[in-house]
Amino acid sequence: MATDLDRLEPNAQRVQDDLTELSQIHDPASSGWTRTVFSEPYRASREWVRARMADAGLTVHADHAGNLIGVLPGRSAAAPALMTGSHTDTVASGGRFDGMVGVLGSLEVVRQLVENDVRPDHDLLVVDFLGEESNDFGLSCLGSRALAGALTQEHLDRRDHHGVRLGDRYASFGLDPSDVLRAAGRFGPRGLHRYVELHIEQGPVLEERGAGIGVVTAIAGIRRLLATFTGRPDHAGTMPMGDRRDALVAAADAVLAVRQEGCGAPVHGVATTSRLDAEPGSPNVVPGLVRMQAEMRSVDVDWLSAAQVRLTEEIARKAAEHGVDVDLTWSLDNDCLPASPDVHEVVSSVADSLGIAWEAVPSGATHDAVHIARLCPMGMIFVPSRGGRSHCPDEWTDLDDIVTGIRVHGATLLALDRAR
Amino acid sequence: MATDLDRLEPNAQRVQDDLTELSQIHDPASSGWTRTVFSEPYRASREWVRARMADAGLTVHADHAGNLIGVLPGRSAAAPALMTGSHTDTVASGGRFDGMVGVLGSLEVVRQLVENDVRPDHDLLVVDFLGEESNDFGLSCLGSRALAGALTQEHLDRRDHHGVRLGDRYASFGLDPSDVLRAAGRFGPRGLHRYVELHIEQGPVLEERGAGIGVVTAIAGIRRLLATFTGRPDHAGTMPMGDRRDALVAAADAVLAVRQEGCGAPVHGVATTSRLDAEPGSPNVVPGLVRMQAEMRSVDVDWLSAAQVRLTEEIARKAAEHGVDVDLTWSLDNDCLPASPDVHEVVSSVADSLGIAWEAVPSGATHDAVHIARLCPMGMIFVPSRGGRSHCPDEWTDLDDIVTGIRVHGATLLALDRAR
Numbered sequence: 102m103a104t105d106l107d108r109l110e111p112n113a114q115r116v117q118d119d120l121t122e123l124s125q126i127h128d129p130a131s132s133g134w135t136r137t138v139f140s141e142p143y144r145a146s147r148e149w150v151r152a153r154m155a156d157a158g159l160t161v162h163a164d165h166a167g168n169l170i171g172v173l174p175g176r177s178a179a180a181p182a183l184m185t186g187s188h189t190d191t192v193a194s195g196g197r198f199d200g201m202v203g204v205l206g207s208l209e210v211v212r213q214l215v216e217n218d219v220r221p222d223h224d225l226l227v228v229d230f231l232g233e234e235s236n237d238f239g240l241s242c243l244g245s246r247a248l249a250g251a252l253t254q255e256h257l258d259r260r261d262h263h264g265v266r267l268g269d270r271y272a273s274f275g276l277d278p279s280d281v282l283r284a285a286g287r288f289g290p291r292g293l294h295r296y297v298e299l300h301i302e303q304g305p306v307l308e309e310r311g312a313g314i315g316v317v318t319a320i321a322g323i324r325r326l327l328a329t330f331t332g333r334p335d336h337a338g339t340m341p342m343g344d345r346r347d348a349l350v351a352a353a354d355a356v357l358a359v360r361q362e363g364c365g366a367p368v369h370g371v372a373t374t375s376r377l378d379a380e381p382g383s384p385n386v387v388p389g390l391v392r393m394q395a396e397m398r399s400v401d402v403d404w405l406s407a408a409q410v411r412l413t414e415e416i417a418r419k420a421a422e423h424g425v426d427v428d429l430t431w432s433l434d435n436d437c438l439p440a441s442p443d444v445h446e447v448v449s450s451v452a453d454s455l456g457i458a459w460e461a462v463p464s465g466a467t468h469d470a471v472h473i474a475r476l477c478p479m480g481m482i483f484v485p486s487r488g489g490r491s492h493c494p495d496e497w498t499d500l501d502d503i504v505t506g507i508r509v510h511g512a513t514l515l516a517l518d519r520a521r
Numbered sequence: 522m523a524t525d526l527d528r529l530e531p532n533a534q535r536v537q538d539d540l541t542e543l544s545q546i547h548d549p550a551s552s553g554w555t556r557t558v559f560s561e562p563y564r565a566s567r568e569w570v571r572a573r574m575a576d577a578g579l580t581v582h583a584d585h586a587g588n589l590i591g592v593l594p595g596r597s598a599a600a601p602a603l604m605t606g607s608h609t610d611t612v613a614s615g616g617r618f619d620g621m622v623g624v625l626g627s628l629e630v631v632r633q634l635v636e637n638d639v640r641p642d643h644d645l646l647v648v649d650f651l652g653e654e655s656n657d658f659g660l661s662c663l664g665s666r667a668l669a670g671a672l673t674q675e676h677l678d679r680r681d682h683h684g685v686r687l688g689d690r691y692a693s694f695g696l697d698p699s700d701v702l703r704a705a706g707r708f709g710p711r712g713l714h715r716y717v718e719l720h721i722e723q724g725p726v727l728e729e730r731g732a733g734i735g736v737v738t739a740i741a742g743i744r745r746l747l748a749t750f751t752g753r754p755d756h757a758g759t760m761p762m763g764d765r766r767d768a769l770v771a772a773a774d775a776v777l778a779v780r781q782e783g784c785g786a787p788v789h790g791v792a793t794t795s796r797l798d799a800e801p802g803s804p805n806v807v808p809g810l811v812r813m814q815a816e817m818r819s820v821d822v823d824w825l826s827a828a829q830v831r832l833t834e835e836i837a838r839k840a841a842e843h844g845v846d847v848d849l850t851w852s853l854d855n856d857c858l859p860a861s862p863d864v865h866e867v868v869s870s871v872a873d874s875l876g877i878a879w880e881a882v883p884s885g886a887t888h889d890a891v892h893i894a895r896l897c898p899m900g901m902i903f904v905p906s907r908g909g910r911s912h913c914p915d916e917w918t919d920l921d922d923i924v925t926g927i928r929v930h931g932a933t934l935l936a937l938d939r940a941r
Contacts, residue, residue, distance in 0.1 A: 363923065394804055
């Protein structure tokens with residue numbers, strides 16, 4: 102393996118050129134480097150990705166779920182496929198690295214393999230998963246979810262705030278919704294061997310600790326909260342303060358309670374309120390209704406469960422003080438998912454043998470790996486994010502760090518290829 | 522005067538029928554009894570009002586500012602006009618009484634005068650002022666403001682959240698914007714004698730104290746606040762709590778500070794946050810930007826000024842604790858305006874002579890009277906609002922209370938007609 106590792110040196114300029122070209126395909130009407138799922142820039146970018154996959158020597162097809170899959174055939178016709186990949190969609194006002202580093206980094210690995218005549222035993226699949234970022238339908242990881250058989254008719258019936266069904270969005274993107282539901286498990290009897298994903302950390306830990314890469318221990322579970330506060334709309338000039346049932350005041354208390362819960366987490370745990378919509382919103386009316394959207398994340402399931410109970414009680418208690426009714430709907434976006442110990446072991450051994458400092462880190466962000474974990478053992482490799490910034494235009498990872506990540510990623514894929 | 526008062530007994534059924542008919546003209550796509558300015562239901566309702574004015578015996582015209590003015594000619598050609606009126610537009614999801622009681626109650630007074638051959642000395646003007654409620658351009662009292670010469674080109678250049686100019690909204694409603702700016706002071710050298718307006722209280726004081734009517738002492742001043750909180754958008758799953766600059770957390774603290782200021786007011790004072798808009802609003806992004814809309818009202822100018830200073834400091838202090846920048850823009854919607862002592866005296870004397878219990882009350886709500894006060898002495902008569910509810914579909918005043926108000930209103934107009 103040492104020989105292979107020496108030969109597989111990523112071409113930094115080529116990686117830089119790819120990142121630059123892909124980032125140019127974005128929504129001109131939005132700030133940042135926006136390329137949301139189902140948008141025209143996204144459609145255009147995936148034509149670009151498909152062409153780059155073919156250039157790299159992969160046989161490319163799109164599956165029924167809209168995932169772009171490039172195949173480098175392996176030597177063993179009987180072996181299950183080794184899969185890697187990530188995504189190329191962004192959040193609104195997003196950055197140029199989240200997802201792209203994994204897709205383009207994997208392409209660079211393939212180019213090195215082809216250029217050096219290194220042919221893996223297993224088929225190597227490089228996947229650009231459809232729509233990984235959470236979308237207007239409140240759903241993330243569309244492509245990997247469908248591949249894992251976890252996308253349902255209920256999901257397709259969800260509507261965005263314009264009233265459009267997710268199924269119809271698929272259709273207008275050229276994908277038959279009934280096909281999407283049949284996209285699961287199309288790997289034949291051989292199945293999948295391993296999945297490993299290269300991604301930016303999106304947090305500040307690696308930078309703070311001076312680590313070259315992060316070896317992911319687990320992906321955080323997410324509890325999402327939709328709270329509806331129902332008070333009473335009154336004239337804002339005439340209703341005395343003591344007689345009000347102000348839904349926005351109750352919601353403000355809830356925002357602070359959510360933050361307090363996150364700050365009190367004993368382990369890696371965060372809690373965020375991302376949105377409050379007050380009705381009627383007129384300057385002279387006391388808000389009678391507020392909808393709030395919040396979430397908590399942790400790799401500690403016990404803390405998540407206990408925090409959910411505490412927060413439910415605290416929000417209801419405060420709302421009652423304000424004479425406001427509250428309806429709380431919690432949902433599990435994904436449960437906490439440990440990485441496969443054997444993939445973790447391979448990645449950390451590879452980093453050690455390459456002399457690259459690594460840290461074992463949890464992932465606060467969800468990734469396609471969460472869903473592919475249903476199909477085979479999975480692991481993830483993180484590269485540092487400057488200042489921990491992500492999901493914003495300032496998102497940044499130095500090219501040197503990306504190249505280091507690609508070296509570890511390539512060597513890991515080769516090592517996994519040789520593992521039983 | 523006693524003879525006139527006895528003869529002027531309002532026809533309750535006629536008032537009820539008017540209120541019912543007018544309330545039927547509302548936006549079917551909105552909850553409540555919505556008839557916002559410039560909307561199609563509003564256009565239709567004003568045709569109805571124009572017809573009722575003519576039926577009552579008034580000579581009707583619309584002025585350059587879009588106010589419907591019905592004239593009952595007085596005996597003295599040299600006397601300035603006596604004006605009354607109110608408005609027939611509503612807030613979104615509004616009720617059936619706010620404004621309508623004053624317009625329809627004044628029409629009932631006119632009908633009694635005509636039916637009893639009571640002809641006033643002064644011309645009696647009954648005005649249905651255009652668009653009294655605060656609109657999408659952040660402006661209230663369009664018609665009375667224009668009549669008082671206080672509507673400006675700056676106002677016409679304001680844009681709503683669709684980017685439409687107020688001037689263009691006037692034009693699409695059939696009103697020439699340049700005419701609107703020339704609508705002021707068209708009462709000739711005789712000017713206006715007095716203005717009195719009948720209105721629902723929109724607060725709970727009269728009901729709590731068992732008063733038949735309220736005699737308004739002053740109309741509250743309003744300070745409006747637009748605050749922009751600028752934090753930093755980060756990935757909600759990966760950025761540790763302590764490293765965040767969460768704009769929504771800072772805004773939540775501000776909501777509670779606004780409420781605290783209102784609750785601490787030593788006099789009639791209220792403070793309300795009506796809206797928070799968090800960006801980007803995605804469930805997995807820490808809010809980087811929040812826009813907040815709030816206001817304070819009081820008839821005590823000193824408290825308003827001091828509270829504004831305290832709130833500015835408190836909001837900035839809390840935001841700084843969260844690492845969030847805040848930009849605060851205060852504006853004066855209208856300053857506190859005392860009612861004319863002589864009109865106040867006439868209304869309370871009339872109520873006494875009719876044996877109707879009255880309370881001297883401030884108005885927390887703004888009214889067209891604020892602007893007409895630039896043209897002549899003004900006063901207002903309130904009738905009780907059940908539970909103090911207003912600007913909501915539940916807004917209610919008993920017909921008996923409305924009739925009591927109309928009796929006082931009619932007798933007040935006659936008394937003012939005879940005043941020097």
